[in-house]
Amino acid sequence: MTKSDPSGARLGRLNTAHGAVDTPVFIPVGTAATVKGLPQAALEALGVQILLANTYHLYLRPGHELIRRMGGLHRFMSWKNAILTDSGGYQVFSLADLRKMTDEGVRFRSHLDGSEHLLTPEKAAEIQLALGSDIAMVLDECIETPAPRAAAEEALRRTTEWARRSRRYCQEYASRNGEIAQLQFGIVQGATFADLRRESAQQLVDLHFAGYAVGGLAVGEPHELTCEMTSEVTALLPNDRPRYLMGVGKPEDLADYVSRGIDMMDCVLPTRAARHGCLYTSQGRVLIRNVRYAEDPRPIDENCTCEVCARYSRAYLRHLYLAGELLSAILNTHHNVRFYAELMRRIREAIAAGKLVQFAGALREQLVGAPA
Numbered sequence: 001m002t003k004s005d006p007s008g009a010r011l012g013r014l015n016t017a018h019g020a021v022d023t024p025v026f027i028p029v030g031t032a033a034t035v036k037g038l039p040q041a042a043l044e045a046l047g048v049q050i051l052l053a054n055t056y057h058l059y060l061r062p063g064h065e066l067i068r069r070m071g072g073l074h075r076f077m078s079w080k081n082a083i084l085t086d087s088g089g090y091q092v093f094s095l096a097d098l099r100k101m102t103d104e105g106v107r108f109r110s111h112l113d114g115s116e117h118l119l120t121p122e123k124a125a126e127i128q129l130a131l132g133s134d135i136a137m138v139l140d141e142c143i144e145t146p147a148p149r150a151a152a153e154e155a156l157r158r159t160t161e162w163a164r165r166s167r168r169y170c171q172e173y174a175s176r177n178g179e180i181a182q183l184q185f186g187i188v189q190g191a192t193f194a195d196l197r198r199e200s201a202q203q204l205v206d207l208h209f210a211g212y213a214v215g216g217l218a219v220g221e222p223h224e225l226t227c228e229m230t231s232e233v234t235a236l237l238p239n240d241r242p243r244y245l246m247g248v249g250k251p252e253d254l255a256d257y258v259s260r261g262i263d264m265m266d267c268v269l270p271t272r273a274a275r276h277g278c279l280y281t282s283q284g285r286v287l288i289r290n291v292r293y294a295e296d297p298r299p300i301d302e303n304c305t306c307e308v309c310a311r312y313s314r315a316y317l318r319h320l321y322l323a324g325e326l327l328s329a330i331l332n333t334h335h336n337v338r339f340y341a342e343l344m345r346r347i348r349e350a351i352a353a354g355k356l357v358q359f360a361g362a363l364r365e366q367l368v369g370a371p372a
């Protein structure tokens with residue numbers, strides 16, 4: 001961390017085995033070792049310093065052992081910057097069939113071919129070591145929200161126990177094979193119960209992770225509650241470790257999370273929305289299929305300096321979208337990834353100037369036209 005804002009926002013630099021990442025950062029999602037629609041060279045040109053890849057998808061296809069044999073994920077996908085992998089747990093809970101949870105792990109059937117698998121904390125760590133990501137997440141138990149307190153307590157107990165086993169697995173691996181460059185992050189759970197969030201954070205801090213994530217938030221609860229729970233957690237985390245709020249968020253919310261002491265965020269929103277013709281602009285969202293853009297010669301966003309906005313009109317982009325052309329997804333994704341990258345650059349600028357809170361308020365007003 002190099003500077004903090006009166007709000008609690010932090011400006012920093014996260015050093016990984018594949019370069020430094022300026023924080024706070026928004027991490028684009030490259031589910032199956034690709035950000036859908038954007039070649040790696042385009043991501044580099046957009047200044048992307050870190051990508052997220054999904055362990056569940058890569059484990060099932062093409063398989064982590066194949067990726068290991070191909071020299072690891074960086075070489076396999078030809079990406080020289082940092083990669084963060086999740087544990088696979090979230091996709092098991094959301095995509096796979098026949099999940100059976102025990103203290104040992106979670107048994108599931110592949111959504112691709114129905115084959116049966118057991119994901120344990122040790123297995124999740126092993127797969128991520130084979131992939132060779134720069135940042136690995138521990139397996140945690142994701143529960144549905146709103147959760148009754150008893151379910152949240154049970155998930156918290158299991159999450160801490162799994163975090164302990166994950167930590168032990170990596171420490172033993174390192175003692176056998178020499179020090180590993182991969183940074184392992186713990187994940188704080190506890191649903192929307194402040195005391196459980198604090199308990200979870202404290203238990204994980206005692207395990208000395210390289211960084212800490214906040215999981216299970218922004219899953220339908222009010223935005224204020226997400227922010228409140230985030231603050232409860234970040235207040236207890238060590239200052240010199242990165243904090244990562246998983247699975248967020250909407251452009252108008254990003255500065256709020258950063259002001260709660262968050263350094264890293266990821267979400268499929270900008271890339272998935274792009275493929276559905278939803279474009280983010282400095283004036284709010286543009287749904288490109290709308291008939292009002294049929295003969296609109298303006299770029300998506302007159303304040304955007306991306307190559308899509310420099311070259312193409314809304315009318316053309318609408319036509320590509322309605323015609324189901326491949327180029328539609330490519331151009332839309334390019335613009336949205338750029339929009340998020342630029343937004344994060346402005347957030348870092350605001351922290352440097354000590355004005356993040358004012359920036360966050362102005363941003364929300366500009367993007368959604370009303371205070372939260």
Ligand SMILES: [Zn+2]
Pocket residue numbers: 300301304305306307308309310335338
């Ligand atoms: Zn643009």
